[in-house]
Amino acid sequence: MLETLELKRTPFHERTSRLSVAQNWRRWAGYAVVGSYELSLDHEYWAIRDRAALIDVSPLMKYMIEGPDAARLLHKVTTRDIFKMGVGQVYYTGWCDEDGKLLDDGTVSRLSDQSFRMTSAEPSLRWLAMNAVGLDVKVNEVTDEMAALSLQGPKSRAVLNRCCADRLDALKYFRLMNTGISGAPVSVSRTGYTGDLGYEIWVQAEQALTIWDALMAAGADYGITPCGILAMDMARVEAGLFMVDADYTASNHAWIEGQKSSPFEMGLDWTVNLNKKGYFVGRRALEQEKKTGSAWKLVGLDVDWVGLERLFAEVGLPPQIPGMAVRASLPVMAEGKQIGYASTSTWSPVLKKYIALAHLQRPHYEPGTAVTMEVTVEHHRRHAPAKVVKLPFYDPAWKKK
């Protein structure tokens, strides 16, 4: 007989499940997480953009990388220069296979000279172990042991300042510090997946509920709102942040070459350091691509509202757009030919625009290029005019301040 497959519960489940009015659960890396607490996403979305949103991101894969060669391992695996990384710094990075195609992306935090924490979307233990051959380093997965909360929104700093043992005013963008919340030791990084001011709080699973309660209490006056991952999905598109297996196919999951993407194709040029010393996985291929240029590029599409209105008006309707991020491939055309596809599209409440992340072929990926994106108008395929724009769509001044 088949045993029932149960999803794992995150360390915050006791709290999140009580608040989950909509019972809209999503699967994330084998865990059940809240998709949205309420029936509509508005309240949670606006918490990210206007107040403070509390998001359970515990299912992120987490690895502790420790030992004399810890930096060397990450230098080999990722595209960034880890030898130049200071203690307390966080790097966002992708990592590639030997053909320079992305396997996954995530963050690397330097906790001390010889210890790092890495997060990823996909299980990465085997890859790290394969790369660690011949190195004096220990790799431990701590996904289950370590809980993670993301506190995002313009008021997130004020909330943390109220409940942390130390003030966070000096903590710069993509840095981290150790402090405490209600006596529980935590590490707080100024990172997130929303493109807003925001922090991620890392804590031992046993102390997860303590910090949840402390944050909720401290944030009450600021309208802190538990937020599901669907609202975060809209925010991350606005921020031009992509997701493995939604916006690109991990090279080890791809069936065919054409499904793979390089960091250059994903617009991650700034994370690929070809001047760094020594070998790293994919170096040769990336050097070559840098020379010849990329065949594809991930860009933003800004769909023309008037054009969209016109298509719907033809059948006597106002524009209909799904109220959440949609991960479905939509053909993108130029001069009557398909030149790419949108991978995630969403209505952006803060910009009042219909936007999408799209993979476009050379030469159509230059900003300003006029294209069309497929929309379904009353069961018919139509093409809405759109413009190629630089990412991110939304970049508030307070994000890095």
Add this chain to the structure above:
Amino acid sequence: MADIIVIGAGLNGLVAANYLAKAGKHVLVLERRALAGGQAVTESFGAGFQADVLHAGGQLRPDIVADLDLARHGLPESTSEPLISLHPDGRQLRLTADSDSETLASIGAFSKRDAERWPDFVAFMNAAAGFLDAAYRTPMPRLPHVKLAEGLPLARLAMKLRGLGARDMFRVIRALPMSALELTEEWFESDGVRAAIGAVAVHGATLGPMSAGAGFSLMHNWLNRGGPGHRRVENGIGGLANALVAALKARGGQLRVSAPVEAVLTDDQCARGVRLASGEDILAPIVISGADPRHTLLDLVGAPDLPPEFVWATQSIKMRGSVAKVHLLTDGAHALPSGTLVVAPTVRYVERAYDAAKYGRTSLEPYLEITANGPVVSIHFQFAPYALRGAEWSQERAVLERIAIDTASNALPQLKSSIREIKSLTPLDLEKTYGLTEGDLNHGQLLLDQMLFMRPMPGWSTHKTPIDNLYLCGAGVHGGGGISGAAGRNAAAAVLRGK
């Protein structure tokens, strides 16, 4: 400054060095031991011992001998000798590739029918070996990306195979993955004949006569030996290396012995020289290694500078050695007939001997190959696994020596009383003294999934590595395994093509 550094003065390293020197390159060969030859050395250890300590005999490929003009540089004569299988009842089965009357009579004593079939079998094995020889000299493509330039030699090889005639082509292809038992069953009815041929098939390999793929290793060994028995080299096999060294020097090449390489120096994934254990750096734009691929890549280059998938593949090369040697210094009254003597009376016997290796034990009734050189009797012992279960080679050595001597003395009654001194080499000694990872003689087992375009590993059979200008030329790469020089010849061609 040298144009090319060759790591290791085994036969393959020396052959590669000679071809490159002949092409006008300044070649420097660096050998960790005090003498050249690798596994093909004639050494003395202790008073009176002067022996082919590792490989018992053999010859370089005739084309290599001619290309490098080795006869002029003192290449010793070698003569073919029979394989003589010793039976407990005192009978001796004599096998040669010549099908002379003595051979046929000897087989006839085991089976009349087998004696009649022997000449046909020899013809088939020669054809199969000829095909393998052609395959070993065909540059292999970097699968899965076959380019036209690589396709042409492959097409020629296919023609060669076709040239065997439809019947033999089919038989060769069919025999490759077969076990030695299955293959010999189709030819012979006598278990003694099947066992002797099965023993040749598994010689040097961690395989039994019932293992799949022993058909291939039989063809491989037949090719290198030129028949069932080893070729005896006048005054010892070390003469092959001596001739190669003399030829190299005459071509302006250099050899430095007692110069162990500790690291291959790289810059931006490109080789630029080597560092010796002494700390001395020697720079050269091209480095070729005749040491085994695992040692070269993981110890000398180092896994951190190599792609993870490649490291994985390198770690996965099956190396499991299970050969030991026991040398006996006798008073000369051992009464051994000349030839390659084997203790492999029945197929079951050899298979049982192999079974022990599977479970990490030394065979209690081993398959032996015994050769004599004056007063020194050398016993090749199978199977003695590198990785013992629940025992250490430091203690197991005594067990090995006892079993070797008892088994050999059973077959050769006058041997035991003639013994004066014993000197054994365990698989651990092969690793420590001769630099063979896991005691594997062939730098990687001769298994079908580790041959041709899969040697040393799939996609890397072009002698190149992920490190530019670092090439591999030893037994572990395409053409390699055994005394032949083919891998060295192929690697030199790849280096010259690659530039």
